[in-house]
Amino acid sequence: MKTTVSIALDERSYPIDIGTGLLAQLAGGEGLPPGTAALIVTNDTVAPLYGAQLQAALAAHYPAVHQVVLPDGEAHKEWQTLNLIFDALLTHGCDRKVVLYALGGGVVGDMTGFAAACYMRGVPFVQLPTTLLAQVDSSVGGKTAINHPLGKNMIGAFYQPRRVVCDLATLDTLPARELSAGLAEVIKYGPIADMAFFDWLEAHIDALLARERTALAHAVRRSCEIKAQVVAADEREGGLRAILNFGHTFGHAIEAGMGYGVWLHGEGVAAGMVMAAELSLRLGLVDAAFVQRLRALLVRAGLPVWGPVIDAQDNAGRYLALMRVDKKAEAGEIRFVLIDAPGRAVVRAAPDALVREVIDACCAVA
Missing domain, CATH: 3.40.50.1970 (Rossmann fold)
Incomplete structure (x- = not known):
């Protein structure tokens, strides 16, 4: 079919x-x-x-x-x-x-x-x-x-x-590691747009890892439906489309900092989503239960939930420097995709001091 x-x-x-x-x-x-x-x-x-x-x-x-x-x-x-x-x-x-x-x-x-x-x-x-x-x-x-x-x-x-x-x-x-990396991009659609889909993923993550065709077909279709709606509304990322980059600001810093190919893109996004969720928590947008729920699903998908140390001298500083090159940055100010409430994302800035705290906390068990 x-x-x-x-x-x-x-x-x-x-x-x-x-x-x-x-x-x-x-x-x-x-x-x-x-x-x-x-x-x-x-x-x-x-x-x-x-x-x-x-x-x-x-x-x-x-x-x-x-x-x-x-x-x-x-x-x-x-x-x-x-x-x-x-x-x-x-x-x-x-x-x-x-x-x-x-x-x-x-x-x-x-x-x-x-x-x-x-x-x-x-x-x-x-x-x-x-x-x-x-x-x-x-x-x-x-x-x-x-x-x-x-x-x-x-x-x-x-x-x-x-x-x-x-x-x-x-x-x-597809190698198992690549399959897990792809699941990171599937999982992101729940927190930014559809928590009912997130519920479904929690119930079917084992079937997806087992490559059951019916489960894969639903996951691919629903992911594409969400992305299609966002792209149709904002083709050139003038506003709404930026929410599709949940976890990517931190994740791209991981990829660049480690050297391209050391971490797969989806692996960087997974750890980046945890960082973005933790930043959302510290800004009072979500509760700790949501962050833990996201972390638990990523672990079940075989993905990393702790960021790597990319600079032994000033890890957070290196992350910040790389993130200032992110396409969403404006006049040197880093803009993050955060979870305003489960199923709804927002793009906003955050104080460097708070971002440093998040990076330090989320790389502690790297």
Whole structure:
């Protein structure tokens, strides 16, 4: 069975298809953007698993199907790797009617989208996310980027895909650590928008870890529904969309401070959500029971709930310095996504002294 969630963005609207066996069904051609050629962008982990299958599915619809295989991992989300995509496009003589297909996780999706936004000033692309994190978050909404040593996702563009195809069968080959990392992005939707979904996650977290298809289908669909509503209301993160970054301000600091790829994105977000919840508690927005409930679910999902020490001399100071580079910062003032009440998020600043207390408390058992 296939279900579809729609992103309503006027002429940039597109469907998110969710189901099992959807990569093979692409051979039918339904919904594929027309083009003179297709370029599959994937990585050296995913290519051996699904590259040939996708090439075969697309071969009936494009005069030429090319593939570029990138090195896997967050550490490679930078200019040199991005240029491999441009190298492939130019080597094969691709014109502006080429269609890019992002086959992989969030790193592949972000870089493919950024390349599509830049090549000949914009060519179409399709997201084919193969990780849980990409299916519920990074493939949806049109954020594309690469990292800079001083900040995560700081160089990029808003550029929407033509469609997103979430084949749940690809999650069968996902390592357990990556599955848990994806669950962090699923769990975040509860505190910011839907505590009934959070209740459901508490009841079904074991089924999700066991990769039960029905549970995964519901988790992916509900996550995409929430994100679709937020993106439709605020495509370019002028206000509301920032709530989707719950835990990310702290989490991005962890990723940059540790070195990209040492902690997975979802792991940083998990510890970051605990920090953000603790900051919400200390500002009088939520109670201790809520923070403990969030921490308990993250632990059950196999995720870290204590932040790492990224600077032995001044850990909190290093976190603060990295967070000032966050995209939500304004005039050097860090703005955090906090929980105003369970199921409702707010973006606001907090005193540095209080943030230091939170970091010190939440890294105490690192």
